[in-house]
């Protein structure tokens with residue numbers, strides 16, 4: 001049976017500020033060792049199962065390479081080539097898979113699916129993206145912010161675009177780590193505070209005009225107009241989101257040293273202009289690389305706890 005003292009990482013709110021401080025410190029150390037070609041293998045003989053019900057480049061490569069670098073191994077499953085696609089109950093899959101591996105990462109649709117899996121799992125479960133949340137991405141994003149600018153506490157993050165999994169996760173992070181989110185979404189695509197489950201509206205502010213959301217921001221960030229699973233809405237979204245393209249005017253409205261982030265994959269000319277994402281304020285390649293280092297720290301923490 002599943003144990004209740006297992007730590008999972010299903011949403012950003014699963015860890016507190018002190019735990020994030022520890023993970024960011026470990027990520028920095030792990031990155032430094034990686035750059036120096038120094039081995040860091042605390043997870044020898046441990047196995048990570050990765051279950052993908054949606055496509056991925058960064059999440060797959062960072063978890064797979066990361067687990068090997070930590071000394072462990074991985075098993076990669078997709079809906080199409082496992083019994084998951086043939087309606088084996090999630091509870092049964094969780095019981096079986098978690099008897100064979102030490103850690104599970106899942107990318108799926110509804111958050112309730114990953115919660116059900118975790119409930120029946122003997123080992124920690126990591127959210128590799130759901131319709132509602134993308135905690136591993138925000139973990140890497142905040143680690144990237146800290147590397148470039150220091151603490152994010154008290155800063156302002158402008159979110160321009162869809163009130164999606166990324167936006168929900170930024171909201172959770174703002175409440176835990178003490179920064180503000182300025183949200184601008186087209187009408188009909190607003191963030192639902194109850195999905196993020198945050199207690200108050202103190203850490204965020206809603207703006208109709210994306211320029212206003214960017215005014216004075218320390219970080220401007222956006223995401224695709226159409227997330228995975230919402231492809232049928234693509235045409236309607238293209239119309240609704242036309243004014244929510246991060247351009248150099250928006251970057252000028254932000255602080256002069258503001259950073260630009262995007263979780264990728266990006267669509268130049270849709271949610272962001274090429275001159276912004278390929279410009280001097282963009283840190284998107286560091287952000288993508290940091291998935292590797294941040295998630296290695298995450299896996300180490302989930303399996304070994306605090307080491308110091």
Ligand code: CP
Nearest residue numbers: 056057058059263264
């Ligand atoms: N940002 C992100 O999660 O990318 P992938 O979909 O390529 O994993």
Ligand code: NVA
Nearest residue numbers: 164223227228263264
């Ligand atoms: N919001 C996007 C993020 C992709 C990494 C999606 O869910 O498809």
